[in-house]
């Protein structure tokens with residue numbers, strides 16, 4: 001194997017949609033600092049409820065815009081009161097009557113699954129990641145836990161297609177074989193139809209009322225994957241969305257998703273399914289935690305059973321890589337802005 005350039009690289013990531021924070025953590029008129037993939041950004045919600053994400057530093061003299069104020073749908077810098085609209089155009093300089101062509105860099109944003117997302121390039125080339133099975137369905141979602149691991153996001157991402165570890169770590173004997181399916185551009189999907197072991201607690205649950213198993217993984221933009229598993233009786237969906245942190249660590253956010261059922265019974269059922277999904281996610285996460293905290297990834301000896309992992313590495317290598325120039329700055333920074341720490345704590349306490 002040639003040495004990959006983007007895969008497992010602690011300073012590169014793939015252009016795509018990245019999660020920022022839960023929607024409920026940003027109220028109308030609020031502005032907060034965030035650091036995403038080593039870049040310092042500012043996020044605010046205007047009067048029209050829309051979220052705006054822009055570079056953190058004012059294009060006048062570099063003041064941090066999270067010190068400023070939201071005015072309508074615009075943001076005013078605290079330092080000399082320059083004002084910028086949601087496209088980053090400077091609309092007011094109090095000491096000047098004419099305008100000057102100065103622009104604040106803004107980033108495409110969206111809200112989905114009760115989460116705020118940012119596209120790390122100029123124009124979104126792809127939709128926000130979704131569960132293929134629910135592409136045209138209404139859904140309910142629940143924000144799950146956030147987990148920090150001591151390895152690169154790509155190393156976390158190969159876990160659900162690591163055929164060998166299903167028996168060794170998760171005690172699911174059976175021949176796991178992942179079949180690559182290409183249905184969306186920029187996404188990589190694998191299906192597995194092998195029956196697992198029905199002796200274990202997990203196996204029994206999965207085989208409850210069913211004949212046909214489903215285990216499907218879909219990778220999106222190199223930074224998120226959706227997992228669908230279950231039986232004829234029920235399909236559970238987990239979205240796992242990841243960030244590269246400094247020094248090649250990883251921040252993972254879990255989102256549980258289910259097809260929306262209507263009525264009072266439907267509502268109760270939706271909640272129950274989301275709760276069940278979180279149980280399953282917990283089972284997998286606990287099993288893998290040990291490995292992901294201490295691994296020093298070095299794929300020296302691939303074998304046939306690792307085929308899907310090699311296909312994933314090739315997929316990552318074909319994506320558009322980005323290197324944000326502020327990595328160095330972010331890495332040298334000891335303390336994150338105060339507000340940022342605050343919402344992170346809130347999230348952890350949930």
Ligand code: FES
Pocket residue numbers: 058059060061062063077078079080081082
């Ligand atoms: S630094 Fe922002 S207005 Fe001067």
Ligand SMILES: [Fe+2]
Pocket residue numbers: 159160165169170284287288
């Ligand atoms: Fe696992």
